Amino acid sequence: MADAYVYYFTNLDISTGKTVLSKRLATLEAIKGRGEPVMETQTTVDQTELDSDGFLVGRSVGGSDPGDELWGEIRSLILRATSRDREALELDESTEGRLKYLLSVESRELRNQARQLQKERGDLLAAELNEAGAGFDRSEICQDVG
Numbered sequence: 001m002a003d004a005y006v007y008y009f010t011n012l013d014i015s016t017g018k019t020v021l022s023k024r025l026a027t028l029e030a031i032k033g034r035g036e037p038v039m040e041t042q043t044t045v046d047q048t049e050l051d052s053d054g055f056l057v058g059r060s061v062g063g064s065d066p067g068d069e070l071w072g073e074i075r076s077l078i079l080r081a082t083s084r085d086r087e088a089l090e091l092d093e094s095t096e097g098r099l100k101y102l103l104s105v106e107s108r109e110l111r112n113q114a115r116q117l118q119k120e121r122g123d124l125l126a127a128e129l130n131e132a133g134a135g136f137d138r139s140e141i142c143q144d145v146g
Contacts, residue, residue, distance in 0.1 A: 002047035002083045006056050011035030030054030046079035067128070070121040074114045081110035 006025035011034055013020045022035065025045075030053055031037050043056075051057045088103040 003044050003080060004047045004050055006043050006045055006050070006054075007031065007037040007039065008041040009035040009037045025056040027054035044080070045076045046083055048079060048083075049076060067121055067124055070117050070124065074117045074121065077110045077114035077117070081107040081114070084110070 004027055006027055008025055009022045009031045010019050011022065012018070021038070025041070025043055026034075027050065028037055045056060049056055084103040084107040088100045088107070091097075091100040091103075093100060
């Protein structure tokens with residue numbers, strides 16, 4: 001399995017002299033010498049989501065758009081499930097059947113979590129669209145189109 005644990009971390013802002021929270025998540029190895037990990041922020045991601053320095057890339061985390069953040073979580077869950085599926089395919093059923101089954105169960109659970117988040121994201125986006133449309137008078141929209 002190619003899971004990795006990443007964390008936000010605190011470091012000293014040289015310009016202000018204050019301790020600040022990082023904007024990116026990184027592995028403990030990447031954080032060494034850069035600051036102190038905030039252990040409560042541990043997040044599990046797929047190894048393929050890390051750059052060569054151990055920082056999370058290709059995923060919006062802690063941004064202003066909750067829909068984008070959910071999409072990043074969904075993508076990560078799917079990558080982790082795919083990783084387990086790939087590993088299970090390489091195992092011999094007769095000698096490693098139990099591990100193959102466990103990987104299959106984990107993959108299924110990760111995909112279920114991804115589906116749940118996809119539903120939440122869909123609901124969130126639908127609510128945003130409804131809010132955006134709530135300020136318009138329907139007749140004004142029809143006049144503009146007509």
